[in-house]
Amino acid sequence: MFEPVAVAECRSYLPKVCAPALRGVIEAIDGLDFVKPGMKIGIKVNLIAALKPERAATTHFELVCALCDLIREKGATPIVGDSPGGAFSSPALKIVYRATGMTEAERHGALLNSNFSQKEARFEEAKEAKTFAYTAWLDDVDAIINFAKLKTHGMMGMTAAVKNLFGTVPGSIKPEYHFRFPGEERFASMLIDLNEYFKPQLNLIDAVIGMEGNGPTAGTPRAIGALIASRSPYCADLLAAKLIGISDLEAPTVRVMKARGLCPQSVEGLEIRGDYAPFVIEDYGLIANRRSLEVLNNPKTAFGRVLTKSLRSVLAPKPVVLKESCVRCGKCAEVCPAGAVAVGEKPAKIDRSKCIRCFCCQEFCPKGAIEVHRPAIARIASRF
């Protein structure tokens, strides 16, 4: 038996609109029943970078403020936190809190996390991540609420509740994890282990305005108009995937959570409280170039299998630098775990022989100058 999922309409971040919508979607699953007076409740938001709320890269602060009000009503204290890429430190997070508007949450009784220490976890039941580093503030709280943003993602196709828990790993360590858990299947399994370890009591997805295109930081805001809530991050993500029309082959976390039996095989198997049909977007701008993964994973003929095996490296999506947009800031070289990027007098250049296709460069380029491209030959091969 899987956890129910609630979906509710929310077309604006104005408090008079989003606060009642959030209350409604949470109440539909009795989502805050676990909150008792005196508890400390950690709200793990998505604060991927110091980007303004209108960029639709981060969990919107007005929703977080509304959630803080609900937690305070129950006599508990909300603590808001995340570890974006880069240093997990007070100066770095202060910039992020300010830019994203998250400082507003303090006016709603929240504490912004100020514990920047790290710990090591052992998790014997994990499929992949039997040991991992995590941000110790999560030990300071009695329960965790996972408040994600619905966006496209270069490596994972989609980021929502499951991927959001990668922010429990200190930002400076994240690049290593692409080597420890290489390939999208193992990486997705590691993300699911994090969810199993931290077991958020409630998972919320801000799909009021999502991000389409070159996500998770440089895409385009796209109105979806929905809030999603579930005790299960997997059931929440299954519905989120349906809203933006992303297939299992394009979304490794969805594929792996189904394979691990953590959610139904399709949305039809979910118990959904509310009507999701008005929020399904047929032409959501996915990272379409990831569709070459379909031919890599599921060739239809023997010839296709031979072709895809021999051309795997040619067919796979690649990060491509848009030279005219590159300002040579060096951020891509700084975050690349493989040392595959060189930046100097000329725009960034990627050494294909070193690139492990983690798409960290695409994620962190402040100018959106790196895109995920699908080679033309992949489109031809997909016909076989």
Ligand code: SF4
């Ligand atoms: S991060 Fe983007 S803008 Fe900066 S050097 Fe790399 S490609 Fe150019």
Ligand code: SF4
């Ligand atoms: S070049 Fe980009 S995609 Fe390739 S390994 Fe470096 S950060 Fe990852």
